[in-house]
Amino acid sequence: MRRLVSDTLVIAERNLVRLPRAPELLLAFTVQPIMFVLLFRYVFGGAIKTPGYSYADFLIPGIIVQNIAFGGFVTALGLNEDLHKGLIDRFRSLPMARAAVLAGRTSADVVTNGLSAVILILTGLAIGFSFHTSVPEAIAGLGLLLLFGYAFSWVFAFLGMLVSTPEAANSVGFIAVFPLTFISSAFVPVQSMPSVLRAFAEVNPFTITVDAMRSLWLGAPAHNNIWGAVAWALGIIALFAPLAVARYRRAAGL
Amino acid sequence: MSIDSDPPAAAVTPGSQRPAIDPSDGTAAVSVTGLEKSYGSVRALAGVDLEVPQGTVMGLLGPNGAGKTTIIRILTTLLKPDAGSARVAGLDVVRDAARLRERIGLAGQYAAVDENLTGLENLTMVGRLYGERRAAAKRRGEELLERFELLEAANRPTKTYSGGMRRRLDLAAALVARPPVLFLDEPTTGLDPRSRLQLWETIEGLVSEGTTVLLTTQYLDEADRLSTEIAVIDHGRVIAGGTPDELKDRVGGERLEIRLEHPAQGEIAVQALATMADDPPLADGELVTVGVHRRGGAIVEAVRRLDGTGVGVEDIALRRPTLDDVFLALTGHAAETAEDDLQDAA
Missing domain, CATH: 3.40.50.300 (P-loop containing nucleotide triphosphate hydrolases)
Structure with missing residues (x-):
């Protein structure tokens, strides 16, 4: 167990140290989310009715959850690259904890997701978003956000170990996760959707998490959303972490 | 450790x-x-x-x-x-x-x-x-x-x-x-x-x-x-x-390669060297190849014999079989590779 923690930290450090040296990745964490916030706020914002809230208030929790969920993409691409370049072989030939390579990756994502979240919150504040709740609630919201992002990092870790090329990881991840984020309450109220989509959107973990964020940041009625969101995140980790580690143990390299 | x-x-x-x-x-x-x-x-x-x-x-x-x-x-x-x-x-x-x-x-x-x-x-x-x-x-x-x-x-x-x-x-x-x-x-x-x-x-x-x-x-x-x-x-x-060395020996011993001054003397050279080898020496133009089972003294012996029969020698060298020869002898195909694989797969 001690080995797992220390090996995980070594790998997490590796992934964070290399980050500033790969500028294209840094762009994905900074410029891209800002771009999306501005596009949604000013292109769709005027057309979408969000009863009770300004669109800026409505949008920011949703778009942050979407961005953080995609933060794990770095893990999918990075692991796939490691697989192809023989680094996974090297790690697997070392006497290190078997889960550490993946746990280190996903832990590093928590740091980069935190960075993305701060940038998005600042952008939000600049375009009219404001917290309507207390500081502890706002911080709890940030915590929930990072937990949800961590859960999706494990989904992407599994994906990265599963597919044969980084390009495949990119398209499979995009096709699987993108609709999930859109058929939710992230960008529009679910009441505006056709009934089939709406039925799906209401049980979608994205909707539950986004609604939980809105109650923690905007004071919207919480219902069971906060515990629901935590349960979803823990459930996703419980399912995908063992799947990803099992793939890693059997990784065939090239 | x-x-x-x-x-x-x-x-x-x-x-x-x-x-x-x-x-x-x-x-x-x-x-x-x-x-x-x-x-x-x-x-x-x-x-x-x-x-x-x-x-x-x-x-x-x-x-x-x-x-x-x-x-x-x-x-x-x-x-x-x-x-x-x-x-x-x-x-x-x-x-x-x-x-x-x-x-x-x-x-x-x-x-x-x-x-x-x-x-x-x-x-x-x-x-x-x-x-x-x-x-x-x-x-x-x-x-x-x-x-x-x-x-x-x-x-x-x-x-x-x-x-x-x-x-x-x-x-x-x-x-x-x-x-x-x-x-x-x-x-x-x-x-x-x-x-x-x-x-x-x-x-x-x-x-x-x-x-x-x-x-x-x-x-x-x-x-x-x-x-x-x-x-x-x-x-x-x-x-x-x-x-x-053992692998090379399995393909046969070493070969003495002799380059003659006059291609016409090939037959004389083959006769002079015949008792040095298990198999008859081969003459191909000015090049004579002799399989020898003993490395020691082979060059000296060959030069002595050729000199004694008046054959002019331009160059003489012992060539050991390479692992290329080994591979070819063992597998029936050369060591390089991609084309063979394709044929194997077919």
């Missing part, structure tokens, strides 16, 4: 070329029996037996797809065999996999270093993953960088390294924990001749310090130069084994 102590001096038979190490007494660094592995319907290994005595170099020689890399992957615990058993440094590759990983080093076909980390960061990371503290891992990293003449590039991201530098760093990473057994999967594939030579010298240095090396290669000259023993692998089996 070291395995059993060196074999006692008494075990070395005086006058023998190699120390007489009995593999059964536990001094074999690598011992493989009946190893089998299939990927789906493709049989990668069809029963491989190998024995590598401590402190020696075993070269696995074979074309692409022969099963060399599969053997390395099983011996380094990356892959489980379907059948058979393998012990490395006294440990079973399946049952003792976790402990075994502390005693082996692996350097791959693809230089497995993080190209966004510096050379020193790469080695420090590997050291820490062996359980070293940061400071100790860094010291060991610096030591290795110096040894591999990479100290000047220590703080540059490895993506700025040349191919040869990356290979050296990859090898350095394999040596971080001073493993007694080292696995090198095609260590010089894709390197320029100078980097190749450098890497060969490094490997020879490690062996002289007592490291056991198992390497795979498609290059006959590489196997010839580095290996104490060679196992020729084809279609997932060891089709021949022995020292480079």
Whole structure:
């Protein structure tokens, strides 16, 4: 167990140290989310009715959850690259904890997701978003956000170990996760959707998490959303972490 | 870190070329029996037996797809065999996999270093993953960088390294924990001749310090130069084994190649040299080839005979059969590779 923690930290450090040296990745964490916030706020914002809230208030929790969920993409691409370049072989030939390579990756994502979240919150504040709740609630919201992002990092870790090329990881991840984020309450109220989509959107973990964020940041009625969101995140980790580690143990390299 | 102590001096038979190490007494660094592995319907290994005595170099020689890399992957615990058993440094590759990983080093076909980390960061990371503290891992990293003449590039991201530098760093990473057994999967594939030579010298240095090396290669000259023993692998089996010299002897002894001053004297030369060889000498224009079973004195004897019959000699040389000849004789096809594989697959 001690080995797992220390090996995980070594790998997490590796992934964070290399980050500033790969500028294209840094762009994905900074410029891209800002771009999306501005596009949604000013292109769709005027057309979408969000009863009770300004669109800026409505949008920011949703778009942050979407961005953080995609933060794990770095893990999918990075692991796939490691697989192809023989680094996974090297790690697997070392006497290190078997889960550490993946746990280190996903832990590093928590740091980069935190960075993305701060940038998005600042952008939000600049375009009219404001917290309507207390500081502890706002911080709890940030915590929930990072937990949800961590859960999706494990989904992407599994994906990265599963597919044969980084390009495949990119398209499979995009096709699987993108609709999930859109058929939710992230960008529009679910009441505006056709009934089939709406039925799906209401049980979608994205909707539950986004609604939980809105109650923690905007004071919207919480219902069971906060515990629901935590349960979803823990459930996703419980399912995908063992799947990803099992793939890693059997990784065939090239 | 070291395995059993060196074999006692008494075990070395005086006058023998190699120390007489009995593999059964536990001094074999690598011992493989009946190893089998299939990927789906493709049989990668069809029963491989190998024995590598401590402190020696075993070269696995074979074309692409022969099963060399599969053997390395099983011996380094990356892959489980379907059948058979393998012990490395006294440990079973399946049952003792976790402990075994502390005693082996692996350097791959693809230089497995993080190209966004510096050379020193790469080695420090590997050291820490062996359980070293940061400071100790860094010291060991610096030591290795110096040894591999990479100290000047220590703080540059490895993506700025040349191919040869990356290979050296990859090898350095394999040596971080001073493993007694080292696995090198095609260590010089894709390197320029100078980097190749450098890497060969490094490997020879490690062996002289007592490291056991198992390497795979498609290059006959590489196997010839580095290996104490060679196992020729084809279609997932060891089709021949022995020292480079033994393998060459199996193709036939050495050949004396004589270039005559006058092509017309070829017949006289053949008659003069006939009793030196088992098979009749061959004359082809000014070139006469004589198979000789004894190396010593062959040139002097041939020159004496030719001089005695008035045949003018322009050039004379002993040519040893190369491993190319060996491979062709053993497999019926040349050692290079891609086209053969396609035909095999068809």
